[in-house]
Amino acid sequence: MDKKIELQMRNAAINSSRNFNNKVRGSYNIWRQEFRLVNTDSTLRLMKDQIIMAKLYATIALSQKEPDMYALLMKRIKESQTSIGDALIDSELDSSALERAKAMGHVLSSARDVLYSSGEVSRKLRVMLQSTELNIDAVKKQNSFLVQHAAKTVPMPLHCLHMQLTTDYYFRDYVTKEHFDDDALKAGQYKEKLEDLSLYHYAIFSDNVLAASVVVKSTVANANEPEKHVFHIVTDRLNFAAMKMWFITHPPQLATVHVENIDNFKWLNSSYCSVLRQLESARLKEYYFKAHDPSSLSDGNENLKYRNPKYLSMLNHLRFYMPEIHPKLEKILFLDDDVVVQKDLTPLWDVDLKGMVNGAVETCKESFHRFDTYLNFSHPKISENFDPHACGWAFGMNMFDLKEWKKRNITGIYHYWQDLNEDRKLWKLGTLPPGLITFYNLTYPLNRTWHVLGLGYDPAVDIAEIDNAAVVHYNGNYKPWLDLAISKYKPFWSKYVDVDNSHVRRCYEGKQ
Incomplete structure (x- = not known):
């Protein structure tokens, strides 16, 4: 992908984060009528995506000796995670969630200006993806073992x-x-x-x-x-x-x-x-x-x-x-x-x-x-x-x-x-x-x-x-x-x- 086009896409995503509107536009349908939800999870998904990008930039900031940027990113990550808690849909988010999402958007914009390098970002994303896949495999195996153990144990x-x-x-x-x-x-x-x-x-x-x-x-x-x-x-x-x-x-x-x-x-x-x-x-x-x-x-x-x-x-x-x-x-x-x-x-x-x-x-x-x-x-x-x-x-x-x-x-x-x-x-x-x-x-x-x-x-x-x-x-x-x-x-x-x-x-x- 051309670097100029990639930068344009990233700018558009960051601007979307800054100007994000939490208004519910419709109901979300998963497979069957009985699973219809009044609330969407669009804000929740946005905040989780922001946390992923913030972690990415934090690792780059640490490697490039940018302690102030690293500390700010880690602070925003912690705030967003606190706002999300155990929420599964937007209505379960903390009342401060929208403000946290906007604040994170501003920090990501600053981090992009200071730290962005397409090669470095791509490499870090690949590492994160591989690590996540390994973690998922380990959790699946552990879950399978625990379910089997519970199933065969006499209550x-x-x-x-x-x-x-x-x-x-x-x-x-x-x-x-x-x-x-x-x-x-x-x-x-x-x-x-x-x-x-x-x-x-x-x-x-x-x-x-x-x-x-x-x-x-x-x-x-x-x-x-x-x-x-x-x-x-x-x-x-x-x-x-x-x-x-x-x-x-x-x-x-x-x-x-x-x-x-x-x-x-x-x-x-x-x-x-x-x-x-x-x-x-x-x-x-x-x-x-x-x-x-x-x-x-x-x-x-x-x-x-x-x-x-x-x-x-x-x-x-x-x-x-x-x-x-x-x-x-x-x-x-x-x-x-x-x-x-x-x-x-x-x-x-x-x-x-x-x-x-x-x-x-x-x-x-x-x-x-x-x-x-x-x-x-x-x-x-x-x-x-x-x-x-x-x-x-x-x-x-x-x-x-x-x-x-x-x-x-x-x-x-x-x-x-x-x-x-x-x-x-x-x-x-x-x-x-x-x-x-x-x-x-x-x-x-x-x-x-x-x-x-x-x-x-x-x-x-x-x-x-x-x-x-x-x-x-x-x-x-x-x-x-x-x-x-x-x-x-x-x-x-x-x-x-x-x-x-x-x-x-x-x-x-x-x-x-």
């Missing part, structure tokens, strides 16, 4: 609830004995219900009592015939007592709940189950835990989300063993523990899956959430067997036809691909990539209103879409039981929390 109130329930289960014998005696009387009818093909069966795998209780309560509350619904909950040894105690003392009205311990599945061993063998391997533990090992999940070579403990939990992989867990059933609806049911789900049992094994809602939009998002298509085993543009779908609410499952040997297909992926070259950790592979060309697309996703990461999910959904899913880090939760989505979940329970009140009293 103290939830830990408290589990401890209280576990104590009740083991030490309040008079409570459990009464319920177990009653259970013994119903044992015959109870067992029949667990295998009754005329009833509606649900599979839930969870180590979170509060989350599982919301899934069950919301489903029953919206069911037309709650007495026909049977919930099969599998949890781990650590949380079995708490989960069992909750549903002993809070049985859903008319519906049936059966809680099992994953350790009681004797068929689930490393000789049969590929992923269990891999989860127990030293290689995977090294990959997962040793941050400084070349093969590990360091910040530089992998996404931090794979450090979430759920990827090492066998509960997360039980969805691939439905016929082994429920050998007498023909259809079962799988629900994640971070969903809320808002409508009667029984019509799903009448959906014709057209010979497919898995009924699920597809998630692809344009180029997003297609197979190449999840799988490594540079590997020949993937590129030769799958279409990179095939549409992805969601786990979280899935209707499984167990007769077709057995017929097509779905668990065998899953084992085959898990064995091939022992070195994690086909996909990283998680259950969706092997799910996409296992159920490839065996998934029937359900209407999107059955399952609306994104409440655990996307603040822009349409509220009307949520209201119309049969199931809403808090997939992502911002679970509704965490402080991280997106506040406008939390009521959809919290209204099904049993706040009258004494343990819930005691453990959560400081969170109200």
Whole structure:
């Protein structure tokens, strides 16, 4: 650019600062009608731009031994920063902001007259830009780590609830004995219900009592015939007592709940189950835990989300063993523990899956959430067997036809691909990539209103879409039981929390 033209442009900008008028000329529109603001942020943006230029000139003044100019620039920077404070729009600025902006404009004009050199200014701007980019990258990494850390940490109130329930289960014998005696009387009818093909069966795998209780309560509350619904909950040894105690003392009205311990599945061993063998391997533990090992999940070579403990939990992989867990059933609806049911789900049992094994809602939009998002298509085993543009779908609410499952040997297909992926070259950790592979060309697309996703990461999910959904899913880090939760989505979940329970009140009293 010609130096004369550049000087003219800079003079025009400085004159604009001197003569700046703070009058609001119109409203500012960001994407959607609901985000319209009465006030603009034009003054705020101007002041921030002025601060950047003042810092630039201050560094030049320091290098050129102009202490008076340096001191004046630093004074104006401090004044402007004080006026801005935490403001996001002009109306939140300090009343002195406009005068500060004008004063800064005069100082920048003087600095330009004394210090301006296009080469020096360009060089300093490049240095500032590079430094800012490095700072942004560092903050992004730190933010990602902190979000992941917060997402995988068990909140103290939830830990408290589990401890209280576990104590009740083991030490309040008079409570459990009464319920177990009653259970013994119903044992015959109870067992029949667990295998009754005329009833509606649900599979839930969870180590979170509060989350599982919301899934069950919301489903029953919206069911037309709650007495026909049977919930099969599998949890781990650590949380079995708490989960069992909750549903002993809070049985859903008319519906049936059966809680099992994953350790009681004797068929689930490393000789049969590929992923269990891999989860127990030293290689995977090294990959997962040793941050400084070349093969590990360091910040530089992998996404931090794979450090979430759920990827090492066998509960997360039980969805691939439905016929082994429920050998007498023909259809079962799988629900994640971070969903809320808002409508009667029984019509799903009448959906014709057209010979497919898995009924699920597809998630692809344009180029997003297609197979190449999840799988490594540079590997020949993937590129030769799958279409990179095939549409992805969601786990979280899935209707499984167990007769077709057995017929097509779905668990065998899953084992085959898990064995091939022992070195994690086909996909990283998680259950969706092997799910996409296992159920490839065996998934029937359900209407999107059955399952609306994104409440655990996307603040822009349409509220009307949520209201119309049969199931809403808090997939992502911002679970509704965490402080991280997106506040406008939390009521959809919290209204099904049993706040009258004494343990819930005691453990959560400081969170109200």
